[in-house]
Amino acid sequence: GTAPRASAKERRADVRGIPVSNPHRLVYSVPRVTKLEVVRYHEAIGEHLLPHLLSRPLSLVRCPQGTGGDCFFQKHVQTRLPDGVVAVEVPSSEGPDTQVAVTSIEGVIALAQYGNVEFHTWGARMPRPDRPDRLTMDLDPDPDLPWSSVVEAAQLTRVLLEELGLVAFLKTTGGKGLHIVTPIRTTRGWDEVKAFAKAVASRLATVAPQRFTARLTKTRREGRIFVDYLRNGRGATAVAAYSLRARPGAPVSMPLAWEALDPREDLRGEHFNIRNALAHAPGADAAWAAYEESRRTLTVNMMRALGLD
Ligand code: ATP
Ligand code: MN
Ligand code: MN
Known part of the structure; x- marks a missing residue:
């Protein structure tokens, strides 16, 4: 039987x-x-x-x-x-x-x-853990900020990075903010890359102080977006694209095309999640298809443009 x-x-x-x-x-x-x-x-x-x-x-x-x-x-x-x-x-x-x-x-x-x-x-790959190959600008908004302000901040960040000669890619975090990721050639060490990221954050806070803050203190964040450049130090990490988050709703960090940023459609939190991420993955991969060919060198001219020596 x-x-x-x-x-x-x-x-x-x-x-x-x-x-x-x-x-x-x-x-x-x-x-x-x-x-x-x-x-x-x-x-x-x-x-x-x-x-x-x-x-x-x-x-x-x-x-x-x-x-x-x-x-x-x-x-x-x-x-x-x-x-x-x-x-x-x-x-x-x-x-x-x-x-x-x-x-x-x-x-x-x-x-x-x-x-x-x-x-x-x-932000570095073996066998060169001392040579970062990306910049991650981690936009951390005051949770009360409307999505449209987060969208505007992401677009301003992209404009600055592109004016510098870099290429910016976008992803959700599955949380309250967005990550803007820039592929770079591995010509610099952590100290230089972190200083560069800090200068990007400071510049954003200077040109749009009503929108951004580069200061960590929460009290100064009210109504603004903290540009967390600290993702760019040695040993610091950022959540990987397509990773789940251990938060309610089983959210997923999802690559996005810039054209997908719509001030009327909030893509934060669990918008992308364990149940729908796979269906969105081909489009998300396509949005980042040019990632490898978009690696740029952080040049002395870029550093000067940010007021670094
Ligand atoms: P959100 O959009 O909600 O900010 P996030 O993933 O960007 O989501 P953050 O708190 O801004 O969350 O953290 C950014 C990154 O810093 C994380 O993705 C993670 O890699 C790292 N991180 C944060 N907190 C810790 C921690 N306690 N220990 C180690 N790494 C951390
Ligand atoms: Mn964040
Ligand atoms: Mn952060």
């Missing part, structure tokens, strides 16, 4: 040959998203997510009890490294440090199976 059918709760779940523990545990309560759905999201989005992760030291947000429980940033993986995950040695203020990077979709799936929900990356 036939074996008795296992109930849904007992049924063993494999994703690409990786056994998923506690597949029916809820990782998000609104909407109700199980661990199996989270792991399958990573399998499905893997081909889109992986290019944003490859060769980059990672920082992971792990939520072992789901996103309703404690979540914590992890730069180190405690367990034996699964297939598709490798150790990378990076410089830190306390000397060399060992972090991890993924090499395949299997690695992404295995990290999701370990309870990792968010994938954050360094």
Whole structure:
């Protein structure tokens, strides 16, 4: 005869040959998203997510009890490294440090199976962790600001970067702001790139002080957007495109075409999420298709234009 059918709760779940523990545990309560759905999201989005992760030291947000429980940033993986995950040695203020990077979709799936929900990356790739290859301008608005003001600020940031001779790409964060990412050639170290990003933030605050602030203090942020240039220091990270966020609604950080920025359509928060991100991924990839060919060198002329020497 036939074996008795296992109930849904007992049924063993494999994703690409990786056994998923506690597949029916809820990782998000609104909407109700199980661990199996989270792991399958990573399998499905893997081909889109992986290019944003490859060769980059990672920082992971792990939520072992789901996103309703404690979540914590992890730069180190405690367990034996699964297939598709490798150790990378990076410089830190306390000397060399060992972090991890993924090499395949299997690695992404295995990290999701370990309870990792968010994938954050360094702004540099191995084997040159000392040479940043992107600028990330992290626009952090006062949460009360209307979307139209965030849109206007992003467009002003793009104009400044393009006037300098750089190319700017846009993505949502899955949170309250936007990330503007600029691919650069690896000709400069962290100190120079961070100083450059700081000068961009200061310039924005100078030309549009009613809109931007380059100061960290929250009290000075009222009604304005903090241009967080600190994403550009050694060891700092930004959430990867297509990563989930451990926030209500299971939001996803989504690449956007500049033309998709519409002051009437708020794309923040859970607008893009675990349930619709895959459908938007081909268009999102297309919006960033010119990314590699848009790498520019941070030149002395650009630095001078920002008042740097
Ligand atoms: P939002 O749009 O809501 O600001 P965000 O991802 O930009 O979303 P931020 O708080 O601005 O969130 O943080 C920017 C980046 O800084 C994050 O994506 C993350 O990589 C990094 N970061 C923030 N907080 C921490 C932390 N406690 N530990 C490590 N990295 C952090
Ligand atoms: Mn931010
Ligand atoms: Mn920030």
